[in-house]
Amino acid sequence: MRRVRTLPLMALLSLLVASALLAGCTTMPAAAPVEQAAATEAAPEEAAAPAEAAAGAALAPTAGGFPSKAIQIMAPANPGGGWDTTARLLAQTLTESGISPVPVEVFNVPGAGGTIGLAQLVSQNAGDPYTMMMMGRVMVGSILTNQSPVTLAETTPLARLTAEYEIIVVPANSPYQTMADLVAAFQADPKSIAWAGGSAGGTDHILVGQIAKAVGVAPEGVNYIAYSGGGEAAAAILGGQVAAGVSGVGEWADFIASGEMRPLAVSSAERLGALPDVPTLTESGVDVVLLNWRGVVGPPNLNEEDKAWLIAALTAANESEQWQEILATNGWDDVFQTGDDFAATLAEDNATISTVLKEIGLIE
Amino acid sequence: MLPLRSFASLRLGVKVGAIQKEKDRLFGGDIWANLVNGFSVVLTPQHLLFVMLGVTIGTAIGVLPGIGPSLTISLLLPVTFGLEPISAFVMFGGIFYGAMYGGSTTSILVNTPGESSSVVTAIDGFQMAKKGRGGAALATAAIGSFFAGTFATLMLMLMAPLLVRFALQFGAPEYFALMLLALSAVTGLAGQSAPKAFFATLLGLGLGMVGIDLQTGQARFTFGNLNLLGGIDPVMVAIGLFAVGEVFWAAGTLKRTFEETVTLRGSLMMNREEWRRSWPAWARGSVIGFIIGVLPGAGATIASFLSYNAEQRFAKGKAELGQGAIEGVAGPEAANNASAGGALVPLLALGIPGSATTAVMLVAFQIYGLRPGPLLFQQQADLVWGLIASLYIANLALLVLNLPMVRMWIKLLDVPKPVLYAGILTFSLLGVYADTQNTFSMVLLLALGVLGFLLRRYDFPLAPVVLGAVLGPLIEQEFRRSLAISVNDYSVFFTRPLALVLMTLVIMSFLVPLFNAIWKASRRRAAVSAGAVGEIED
Numbered sequence: 001m002r003r004v005r006t007l008p009l010m011a012l013l014s015l016l017v018a019s020a021l022l023a024g025c026t027t028m029p030a031a032a033p034v035e036q037a038a039a040t041e042a043a044p045e046e047a048a049a050p051a052e053a054a055a056g057a058a059l060a061p062t063a064g065g066f067p068s069k070a071i072q073i074m075a076p077a078n079p080g081g082g083w084d085t086t087a088r089l090l091a092q093t094l095t096e097s098g099i100s101p102v103p104v105e106v107f108n109v110p111g112a113g114g115t116i117g118l119a120q121l122v123s124q125n126a127g128d129p130y131t132m133m134m135m136g137r138v139m140v141g142s143i144l145t146n147q148s149p150v151t152l153a154e155t156t157p158l159a160r161l162t163a164e165y166e167i168i169v170v171p172a173n174s175p176y177q178t179m180a181d182l183v184a185a186f187q188a189d190p191k192s193i194a195w196a197g198g199s200a201g202g203t204d205h206i207l208v209g210q211i212a213k214a215v216g217v218a219p220e221g222v223n224y225i226a227y228s229g230g231g232e233a234a235a236a237i238l239g240g241q242v243a244a245g246v247s248g249v250g251e252w253a254d255f256i257a258s259g260e261m262r263p264l265a266v267s268s269a270e271r272l273g274a275l276p277d278v279p280t281l282t283e284s285g286v287d288v289v290l291l292n293w294r295g296v297v298g299p300p301n302l303n304e305e306d307k308a309w310l311i312a313a314l315t316a317a318n319e320s321e322q323w324q325e326i327l328a329t330n331g332w333d334d335v336f337q338t339g340d341d342f343a344a345t346l347a348e349d350n351a352t353i354s355t356v357l358k359e360i361g362l363i364e
Numbered sequence: 365m366l367p368l369r370s371f372a373s374l375r376l377g378v379k380v381g382a383i384q385k386e387k388d389r390l391f392g393g394d395i396w397a398n399l400v401n402g403f404s405v406v407l408t409p410q411h412l413l414f415v416m417l418g419v420t421i422g423t424a425i426g427v428l429p430g431i432g433p434s435l436t437i438s439l440l441l442p443v444t445f446g447l448e449p450i451s452a453f454v455m456f457g458g459i460f461y462g463a464m465y466g467g468s469t470t471s472i473l474v475n476t477p478g479e480s481s482s483v484v485t486a487i488d489g490f491q492m493a494k495k496g497r498g499g500a501a502l503a504t505a506a507i508g509s510f511f512a513g514t515f516a517t518l519m520l521m522l523m524a525p526l527l528v529r530f531a532l533q534f535g536a537p538e539y540f541a542l543m544l545l546a547l548s549a550v551t552g553l554a555g556q557s558a559p560k561a562f563f564a565t566l567l568g569l570g571l572g573m574v575g576i577d578l579q580t581g582q583a584r585f586t587f588g589n590l591n592l593l594g595g596i597d598p599v600m601v602a603i604g605l606f607a608v609g610e611v612f613w614a615a616g617t618l619k620r621t622f623e624e625t626v627t628l629r630g631s632l633m634m635n636r637e638e639w640r641r642s643w644p645a646w647a648r649g650s651v652i653g654f655i656i657g658v659l660p661g662a663g664a665t666i667a668s669f670l671s672y673n674a675e676q677r678f679a680k681g682k683a684e685l686g687q688g689a690i691e692g693v694a695g696p697e698a699a700n701n702a703s704a705g706g707a708l709v710p711l712l713a714l715g716i717p718g719s720a721t722t723a724v725m726l727v728a729f730q731i732y733g734l735r736p737g738p739l740l741f742q743q744q745a746d747l748v749w750g751l752i753a754s755l756y757i758a759n760l761a762l763l764v765l766n767l768p769m770v771r772m773w774i775k776l777l778d779v780p781k782p783v784l785y786a787g788i789l790t791f792s793l794l795g796v797y798a799d800t801q802n803t804f805s806m807v808l809l810l811a812l813g814v815l816g817f818l819l820r821r822y823d824f825p826l827a828p829v830v831l832g833a834v835l836g837p838l839i840e841q842e843f844r845r846s847l848a849i850s851v852n853d854y855s856v857f858f859t860r861p862l863a864l865v866l867m868t869l870v871i872m873s874f875l876v877p878l879f880n881a882i883w884k885a886s887r888r889r890a891a892v893s894a895g896a897v898g899e900i901e902d
Contacts, residue, residue, distance in 0.1 A: 079438035079724045088731055092445055105442060109801050111594025112576060116802070119590055145581040146593055194849045201581035225536075225845050226578045228661075231716035231723075235660050238714070239532035242849060254715060254739055329733050362581050 058101040059313055062305045066129055070103045073296070074133045076117025078110040082248075086162060086294050087134040089326050090317065097320045099313055113142025113199070119150045125299035129306035132158060136294035138202050140346065141353050145201040145362050152350075156302045157342040159314040160295035162327060163335040164248040166207050166267040167278070171240045172260050179265040179284035182244060183215050190221045196233040197246040200226045201362050203292045204246040206353060207267060209360040210288045211281070219359040237261060248292060249275070250331035267291070274331055293335055295342060311338045395521060402749030406757060411454050414447075415754050418455035419761045422462015427470060429478035429603045429788070430795020433463040434720040441728060449732040450747055454754035456728060458762075460721055461513050461755065464664065464701045465762050468505040472693065473498055473776050476607035476788050478795070480598045481664035481700040483830045484672045486606060487553070488685060488692025495688050499632040499774050504642045504690055505697040506766040507634075512650040512698035513759040516705020519654055520712070521752055527658045527706075528713045534659055536845035537856050541866030542659070543839045546666045546831070548873040549673035552685070553827045560824045568832020569839075571596050578837075579844055591804040598665065598834040600796060604809045605826045607792045609816020611785045616817070632771060638690050641681055645691040648674050649698030656699070657706020660718035664700040665834045671699035673873070705755070711736060712748060 061067060071094075075087040084106070091104040109117035114135060125131040133155070143151050168179065176182040186193045190212070197204025205226070209219040225242055227233035234252060237245040238260055245252075245261070249272065255261040256275070263278045267290040271280060281288045298310060317323050318336045327334055337345060357363045406412070421440075425431045437456050444452040467482035472489030485505065492501040519527070534542075550565050574585045575595025586592040634642065649671040656667035672695060676682055679691035686692070707718040715736035717723035729736045734744055741748050776784070796809045819826060850856035858864050 078720065079434055079727065081723070084438075085727045085730055088441060088727060091442065092731060095442075096445065107801060108438065111800075111802075112590065116590060116594060120802070142581075146576065146583065146590075148590070191851045199576075199578050199581065223848055223851070225848055228578060231710075231718070231726075232660055234714070234716055235532060235710070236535065239535060241535035254735060258739065325733075329735070330730070 058098050059309065059316065061101065062309050064303070064305055066306050066309060067100070067102045069130065070105055071100065071129075072131050073104060073106050074117050074121060074131060075106055075108050076110070076114035076121075076133060076135065076139075077108065079108055083114065083134045083136060083294065084108060090134070090161070090296070090323075093317045093320055093323045093326065094313060097317070097322050099316045099320065112146055112148075113202075114139045115142055115146050115148040115150070118143070118148065118152070118155070121297075121299050122150045122154045127301040127303070128299055129302055129310060132296050132298050132310065134294065135297055137292050137349055137353075138198075140349050141201045141203070141206060141357065144350075144354050144357055147363075152297065152346055154300050156298040156300060156307060157339065157346060158296045158298050158307070158310055159318070159339075160293050160335055160337040160342045160345060161314070161318065162330075162332040163291050163293040164250055164332050165272065166203065166246055166290055166292060167249045167252065167256075167275075168211075168264045168266075168281075169237060169245050169247075169252060169256065169261040170243065170264060171237055172262055173240060174243070174262060176244070176264065177262075179279065179281065179286065182264055183211075183284070183286060185243075186212075187215055187217060190217045191223045193244060194223050194225050194242040195244050195246060196225050196227055196236045196242040198226065198233065199228065200224070201357060201360075202226075203248075203290070205360065206356045207246055207288070207290050209356045210290065211286055213356075213359060214286050214288050219356070220361040222360070234261075253331055291333075291335070293345075295337075307339075314338070398745065398749045399521065399753060401746070402751075402753035405450060405746050405750035406454060406753045411451055411750075411754070412757070414451045414455040415458045415758050416761060418458020419462040419465075419758050419765060421455075422459035423466040423762065423765060425459070426463040426466020426468075427478065428466075428795055429470070429476065429607050429792045430599065430799055432479060432599065432720070432799070433460050434724045435799050436463070437721065437724045437728065441724075441731065444728075445731070449734065450750045452728060452732070453725075453747065453751050454758075456725055457751055457755050458758040460704055460725075461509075461701065461758050462762055463721075464513075464704050465506060465509050465766055467700070468509075468693070468697050469502065469773050470607075470788075472501045472505065473773060474610070474784065474788065476610050476792075477602055478607070479664075480602040480830055480834060481668050481703075482697075483602050483606065483665070483827055484553075484668045484696045485693055487672075487827060488687075488689050491686070491688030492690065492693065493777065497638075497688065497690075498777065499770050500634045500638050500690065501693045502770040502773060503632075503634050503767065504638065504646075504694045506763060506770070508642065508646040508649065508694045508698040509701040509766075510759050510763040511646045512653060512702035513705060513762070514756065515650040516654045516657065516702040517752060517755045517759065520705055520709055520755075524709050524713045527709050531658050531660065531710060533862055535860070535863075536842045536849060537860055537863040538866060539659070539661070540839060540842035540846055541857065541863050541870055542662065543666070543835050543842060544870045545866060545873065546670050546673070547835050547839065548870060549669040549676075550828045550831055551874065551877045552673060552676040553825055553831070557823070561828050564819065564824045564826070564828040565832045568601070568829035568834075569836035570832075571601055571829070572598070572833045572836025573840070578841055579848075591802065591808075595837070596808065596833065597799075598830060599799075600805065600809055601812060601833045602830045603792050603796065604812025605816035605819070605829055607788050608809060608813025609820060609826070611789045611792075612813050612817040613820055614781060614785050632774070634690075641679070641690050642694040645675055645679060645694035646698045648678065649695035650702045653699030653702030654706040657703030657718065658709045659706075660710050660716055661838070662703075663707075663719050663834075664703045665830075667699040667703035668696035669831055669834075671695040677873075677876075708755075712740060712751075715740065 073087045073091055075084040077083045087106045091106045094100040094104040109120055117133060121133045170176050195208045205224055208222055208224055212219045212222050233245055233247060234255060236242050249266060252261055256263050263275060265281045265284050266272055266278050267281055269289050296314060425436050436459055467479045468485050471477040471482040471486040473493050475486050475490040477483045477486050489501045492498060550561060553561060574592055576583055576593050583593055652671045652674060653667040656662045656670060672692060675691045675695040676685055681689040681691055707722050710716040710718045711722040711725060717726045726736060793806050793809060796805050816826060846856050857867055
């Protein structure tokens with residue numbers, strides 16, 4: 001009697017187990033064919049782009065037979081952040097434009113500015129060409145501030161993909177009309193300017209530190225307010241809770257377009273095409289240029305053949321129409337670099353960032 | 365109800381004309397015509413199928429500990445690449461709401477909340493289940509969620525622009541005061557001993573401190589362990605203390621104690637009395653949850669605790685709270701659902717994600733080449749109104765799906781205990797691993813389980829630990845942000861009007877129970893000295 005009564009419950013529990021396995025399982029090879037079929041049903045303009053790109057043939061596997069199963073990109077952060085977004089867009093491009101013969105998937109290893117993911121890549125994936133990691137300039141800083149025992153020197157740099165310049169904004173009703181106004185107030189009373197941006201030691205914080213140094217304010221005297229995401233910082237600026245805000249150019253583009261934030265300066269060397277009226281920091285008398293980039297590294301000890309294949313795949317992805325469109329939509333620059341050039345950039349940034357972090361007082 | 369009154373007066377303070385202008389700017393015309401359009405977009409077999417799929421998956425992950433909507437949506441993203449955006453978003457909407465429905469089930473029946481937002485539900489829900497009113501508790505949670513979800517969707521539709529302006533008034537001092545108000549809920553979770561509750565809260569606040577400090581980038585309480593740099597997720601604290609702790613507790617006492625649980629007493633559904641008591645709790649929970657949801661960064665857990673706090677002050681059956689009062693389930697369950705709807709307000713109106721789940725939805729927007737932001741309502745009217753329409757449908761679908769399931773869930777109590785607890789342990793570990801992809805988190809979960817066992821052994825309440833872990837980092841960060849922005853001027857908490865209102869509420873909510881206790885004690889003394897023994901019972 002009892003067995004009969006619990007039967008539907010058992011059926012439901014097994015359904016739950018099945019869905020748990022589906023949810024817990026990050027490898028979804030079945031996804032690829034579904035996408036192809038469903039793409040034909042999608043809105044015409046959406047379907048057109050992948051169909052065209054798919055005409056290009058997939059990269060042939062290496063002599064060693066790589067790849068023969070799904071490739072994974074680790075996003076060393078929670079779903080929803082910049083690395084996660086970029087990783088997912090890259091996976092989408094590699095799969096949909098037909099560059100990769102195998103599915104490309106994204107998984108998240110959140111924590112500690114990406115250093116948890118980095119430690120995992122180096123310790124568990126050495127020599128494994130099926131795992132790449134999305135990362136960026138911010139990781140260089142978090143390795144320093146977290147005193148991470150594992151550094152990027154142990155990884156195999158594959159490609160630098162996107163770059164975004166930083167922008168300095170003030171609330172629409174702010175008294176500061178130009179960067180010079182803001183700098184003057186900053187010099188007069190450094191603490192009176194509360195700068196909102198991302199987490200301490202990140203790119204936004206480093207930019208503020210560099211600005212301070214350039215205009216003769218002691219970097220440790222900067223009143224920097226860290227928010228855990230661009231959204232929270234945006235809310236603080238829109239509500240006039242802080243004097244100024246710093247972020248990637250793309251993140252607040254809509255608030256700038258709708259007039260709710262006033263852009264004062266960008267961190268590029270020359271004015272940006274998308275914001276022709278916004279002067280650079282250099283033009284405004286602050287001698288700072290900062291480029292925030294994101295890229296992909298592989299685990300240690302990759303064999304040359306597999307490394308070359310991955311670089312070729314990333315190069316093809318970068319050249320694809322789909323990726324160029326993604327760059328345009330998000331306001332990202334194409335700063336493509338591979339292998340040794342990318343490794344040189346890493347070393348150079350490491351030196352700059354560690355100097356600034358010392359001056360801000362975050363590391364010794 | 366006090367917080368609500370203050371919010372209401374604020375709302376009235378805004379000029380009506382300005383609201384209308386703002387509404388027109390955002391919505392581009394008539395709301396109702398847009399909504400009809402939204403329904404016409406969604407009411408196709410294909411989209412309805414995705415809504416159904418979403419609510420089913422959502423309910424399932426809500427029931428499973430550790431697997432939350434943000435993880436699920438991010439795992440489903442690649443599967444939805446080729447779909448029309450609207451199909452994907454109506455499914456995500458269903459998952460988002462569904463997860464909040466499912467979360468209460470295990471809380472109520474086996475005292476093992478699967479997310480931090482249903483911790484508070486376990487307090488009275490589990491007591492109800494023990495008394496044989498588990499069916500009624502599940503029903504009030506489901507109907508309350510429907511009520512709250514529909515209310516939140518309606519408010520999202522009608523008031524989004526105005527509410528966004530209101531949310532932006534919240535600076536660091538206001539958030540700090542709000543978090544303190546939520547912390548004051550602990551006075552009602554004390555149970556037998558106030559000092560023990562105080563200790564449990566401090567323990568929770570301490571757990572919340574672990575990891576990298578956002579303002580300085582320095583590691584705290586990590587003992588050189590890289591895995592602790594990211595901090596301890598409050599969800600993990602909830603699952604570890606409650607679910608895993610419950611398993612250990614059961615393993616330790618199963619053979620010795622014979623606690624007879626009653627599967628069912630009276631009708632399966634709510635009786636007339638329970639309906640009468642649920643209504644006001646749903647209403648309070650909906651309003652509180654929605655307002656908290658709109659504020660970026662506050663979230664469903666805080667909404668549920670604040671709602672419980674409100675029930676302690678205003679519910680008819682407040683004396684019974686803690687021993688299985690239906691208001692203790694109805695209010696918080698309505699609140700966590702309403703906060704899900706509220707969190708969509710800053711996402712759709714400003715492109716600001718207010719929670720982990722809405723952050724993932726933001727990525728989904730970007731993957732489809734859409735940029736949520738001040739212009740989304742105009743540029744993607746079909747999508748936004750389709751999403752809003754689908755939320756109404758998802759809510760109805762969830763009610764239809766969940767009410768009949770009450771009958772089935774209640775049988776969970778008949779499952780042999782060893783099987784049940786083995787299942788809970790497996791799913792908890794699986795869920796936590798799926799979320800972090802890191803074996804360390806499983807060790808941490810078991811360690812928290814041992815902590816939960818010990819706390820229970822020595823009669824410490826567990827809910828304040830979770831509350832502390834959720835609020836600790838927020839209180840600290842907002843306090844330091846307030847002082848940094850005001851350049852170390854402490855008056856900032858009392859000179860800004862909104863902050864002052866909230867701080868007054870905080871002080872009252874800490875002092876009122878204290879005065880009550882003193883008053884009662886003195887009355888008792890007076891009664892005893894007068895020899896009027898019969899009047900002691902109050």
